[in-house]
Amino acid sequence: MRTIRKLMQFVGRYWLWLVIILVCTLAANALGLYLPKVTQRIIDDSIVVKNYALLPYLCILLFGVVLLKGFLNFTTMFLSPFIAQRTTYDIRNRLFDHIQRLSFTYHDQAETGQLLSRSTADVDALLAFLGDGLTNVVSNVLIFVGVLVLCISMNWQLALVSLSTMPFLIFFVFRYSRVVRPIYTDIQDQHGKMTSTIQQNLMGIRVVKAFAREEFEIKKFAYESRTLLNKVMTSVRVNAFYGPLMDFIAAAGTTFILWYGGMQVVNGNLKVGEFVAFNAYLGMIIWPVRIMGWVVNIVQNAIASADRIFEVLDTYPETHLKDGNIEMTECHGEVEFKNVSFTYNDGSKALSNISFRAEPGEMVAFLGGTGSGKSTLINLIPRFYDATEGQIYIDGHNIQDYKLTSLRSFVGIVAQETFLFGDTVRGNIAYARPDATLEEVIEVAKAANIHDFIISLPEGYETKIGERGVNLSGGQKQRIAIARALLMNPPILIMDDSTSAVDTETEAMIQKALVSLTESRTTFVIAQRISTIQRADKIVVLDKGHVVETGTHDELVEKNGLYNEIYNMQLRSQKKAE
Ligand code: ADP
Numbered sequence: 001m002r003t004i005r006k007l008m009q010f011v012g013r014y015w016l017w018l019v020i021i022l023v024c025t026l027a028a029n030a031l032g033l034y035l036p037k038v039t040q041r042i043i044d045d046s047i048v049v050k051n052y053a054l055l056p057y058l059c060i061l062l063f064g065v066v067l068l069k070g071f072l073n074f075t076t077m078f079l080s081p082f083i084a085q086r087t088t089y090d091i092r093n094r095l096f097d098h099i100q101r102l103s104f105t106y107h108d109q110a111e112t113g114q115l116l117s118r119s120t121a122d123v124d125a126l127l128a129f130l131g132d133g134l135t136n137v138v139s140n141v142l143i144f145v146g147v148l149v150l151c152i153s154m155n156w157q158l159a160l161v162s163l164s165t166m167p168f169l170i171f172f173v174f175r176y177s178r179v180v181r182p183i184y185t186d187i188q189d190q191h192g193k194m195t196s197t198i199q200q201n202l203m204g205i206r207v208v209k210a211f212a213r214e215e216f217e218i219k220k221f222a223y224e225s226r227t228l229l230n231k232v233m234t235s236v237r238v239n240a241f242y243g244p245l246m247d248f249i250a251a252a253g254t255t256f257i258l259w260y261g262g263m264q265v266v267n268g269n270l271k272v273g274e275f276v277a278f279n280a281y282l283g284m285i286i287w288p289v290r291i292m293g294w295v296v297n298i299v300q301n302a303i304a305s306a307d308r309i310f311e312v313l314d315t316y317p318e319t320h321l322k323d324g325n326i327e328m329t330e331c332h333g334e335v336e337f338k339n340v341s342f343t344y345n346d347g348s349k350a351l352s353n354i355s356f357r358a359e360p361g362e363m364v365a366f367l368g369g370t371g372s373g374k375s376t377l378i379n380l381i382p383r384f385y386d387a388t389e390g391q392i393y394i395d396g397h398n399i400q401d402y403k404l405t406s407l408r409s410f411v412g413i414v415a416q417e418t419f420l421f422g423d424t425v426r427g428n429i430a431y432a433r434p435d436a437t438l439e440e441v442i443e444v445a446k447a448a449n450i451h452d453f454i455i456s457l458p459e460g461y462e463t464k465i466g467e468r469g470v471n472l473s474g475g476q477k478q479r480i481a482i483a484r485a486l487l488m489n490p491p492i493l494i495m496d497d498s499t500s501a502v503d504t505e506t507e508a509m510i511q512k513a514l515v516s517l518t519e520s521r522t523t524f525v526i527a528q529r530i531s532t533i534q535r536a537d538k539i540v541v542l543d544k545g546h547v548v549e550t551g552t553h554d555e556l557v558e559k560n561g562l563y564n565e566i567y568n569m570q571l572r573s574q575k576k577a578e
């Protein structure tokens with residue numbers, strides 16, 4: 001019930017159209033019920049009694065009824081899909097909008113496949129219901145009740161005889177839908193499994209080939225494909241059995257009418273016209289009964305899908321969590337962590353009691369082994385996650401007091417895993433500022449040391465990259481991501497291992513370019529190589545989520561702690577390499 005009420009909020013917007021659809025459906029069905037009556041009068045009042053003067057009028061009436069019914073049907077058949085499409089369009093967009101706003105914590109746990117199928121398959125199930133199910137339910141109930149009342153009022157004995165097969169038909173209809181439902185669910189599931197087998201295979205095709213496991217993969221796919229075939233065949237068998245069975249029961253009903261009704265006509269208890277009308281009514285009632293199972297399925301599917309969609313929509317997006325009200329108009333770049341601890345939702349404690357301070361324009365570097373919490377720490381600055389304990393201040397204000405969008409517009413981030421969209425090089429660099437001029441784009445590309453490479457591409461800055469575009473190496477992607485962050489000209493710049501995928505030589509060049517670019521802003525850098533962070537104003541050494549040392553390069557070497565250990569290790573391996 002709650003689901004239906006929520007659904008109605010979306011449909012309710014179009015209530016006037018819904019009323020029109022409902023009125024048209026009702027009127028069309030009423031006319032449909034009236035049609036056999038006209039036929040009956042043509043036979044009984046005109047043909048049988050040879051009153052030919054009446055015939056043209058009755059035929060014109062029949063024609064008029066058919067025409068009007070056609071017009072009404074046209075209106076519903078046009079309006080009903082229109083409303084259904086509009087409503088699903090609204091829901092689809094609302095869902096996508098909502099998914100955009102859900103927090104990192106949500107996306108950490110959500111399965112991409114689930115969100116995909118909710119935005120597509122579940123929305124389609126709703127569409128099926130709103131498009132066909134709704135009007136079908138209304139008209140079927142109306143036809144069923146109408147036929148029942150009309151038949152019984154015309155001749156209750158004949159009604160009883162001709163409708164005697166109805167209980168059997170209804171029984172088998174419901175049995176059919178009970179049997180076929182789990183089979184269809186099974187087929188859907190299996191279809192998903194097969195699709196994900198294909199997807200995984202395509203994504204890992206290089207691994208497959210490298211280990212010569214093609215045969216294994218072919219067998220794996222054949223198994224899933226075969227299972228799908230078997231399941232589909234089960235549904236085919238069930239359909240093949242129940243379809244003709246229901247046709248048979250319907251036909252049996254007609255036989256009874258012809259037999260019992262025919263007898264009554266011969267005895268003079270029933271007029272020929274009534275007899276014909278009766279037959280027509282029975283014909284009208286069979287279809288609604290037969291598709292009742294289908295309608296029930298559509299409704300149940302739609303409710304299940306709506307439930308899954310609303311489950312996502314009911315999750316509060318990050319902006320609802322706690323948005324501050326200070327609009328950040330300028331930023332000096334003073335950042336302070338005060339006793340910050342962070343625990344992920346799954347209970348793993350990633351940071352404990354972190355405190356440090358970055359003055360405007362400083363460069364702060366983080367060093368530590370994998371899993372020591374470096375990425376987690378910098379993700380707290382643009383509030384991808386909120387600190388579990390402690391506070392973070394920018395320019396003296398708690399970051400939770402700033403408006404989220406304004407905070408993020410002052411923090412540029414080059415993430416550890418770079419992602420480029422299927423767009424041109426220029427489009428990717430100008431992602432945050434689509435209005436940037438080509439000169440500005442070129443300037444940051446030069447700073448990120450990627451300009452020369454870009455102009456060597458077939459179409460320069462207009463070359464398509466990302467999926468289905470030119471293939472780029474890890475280092476090239478990283479440099480484009482750096483250019484993208486630089487274009488925002490952020491007062492606070494964060495680079496998470498952004499130079500890990502480039503060779504030492506390129507890195508040195510990026511570093512040189514970055515010196516001028518980082519002078520005017522507060523920069524947080526995570527890097528594996530000490531050479532990258534040597535010139536930092538402050539180096540924070542992390543271990544298992546704790547700060548173990550803080551200081552400049554020289555201070556830390558002096559201290560002879562973990563930093564010095566790592567430094568010596570890197571020096572040694574460098575010497576060996578030389
Ligand atoms: P680093 O960047 O220093 O390699 P991370 O900050 O990525 O380390 O990870 C710190 C710890 O937090 C690790 O133990 C890691 O397993 C855990 N962790 C990282 N991301 C998540 C996440 N999204 N959910 C749960 N735990 C996470």
Ligand code: MG
Nearest residue numbers: 374375376416
């Ligand atoms: Mg990391």
